[in-house]
Amino acid sequence: MKPFRKSEEEAILNTLGKNLKKLREEKRISQEQLAFEIGLSRSYYTEVETGQRNLSILNLVKITRFLGVELSEILKLEDLKK
Amino acid sequence: MKPFRKSEEEAILNTLGKNLKKLREEKRISQEQLAFEIGLSRSYYTEVETGQRNLSILNLVKITRFLGVELSEILKLEDLKK
Secondary structure, eight states, rough: OOOOOOOHHHHHHHHHHHHHHHHHHHHOOOHHHHHHHHTTOHHHHHHHHHTOEEEHHHHHHHHHHHHTTTHHHTHHHHHHOO | OOOOOOOHHHHHHHHHHHHHHHEEEEEEOOOHHHHHEEEEEEEEHHHHHOOOOOOBHHHHHHHHHTTTTTTTHHHHHHHOOO
């Protein structure tokens, strides 16, 4: 398998972050509130939304549960396959 | 939000690992082969399948692409919600 190019990894994390931000804003939850409720630092969560953080699957599950969405919504599988 | 209990985190990672193992075996790919192709160590990948490793979202995407499956298949969303 070809290794991921750096740009591809960035694209995946950017897509993930943008989807999270969109869903969070739709629910009118602030970054501070989300980070606090989940037990993450605000700066960590900001990095997630800006695609700078390769977060763990457990943290991603925590975030999706808090937002009340499916992982598939966050990951937008079709986007990620491009 | 209630923080995850340790047992719940373990259950999520166990489910994820079992699903990966099942899909990998269905495709008759060895752990060694999968780990090598993706650029992970065999021991790291073994820990993923046994639920001992909270892997990153990028590594999970790499694994699912190599197996040719959707993330949703690996995560078995219904199982994870229990």
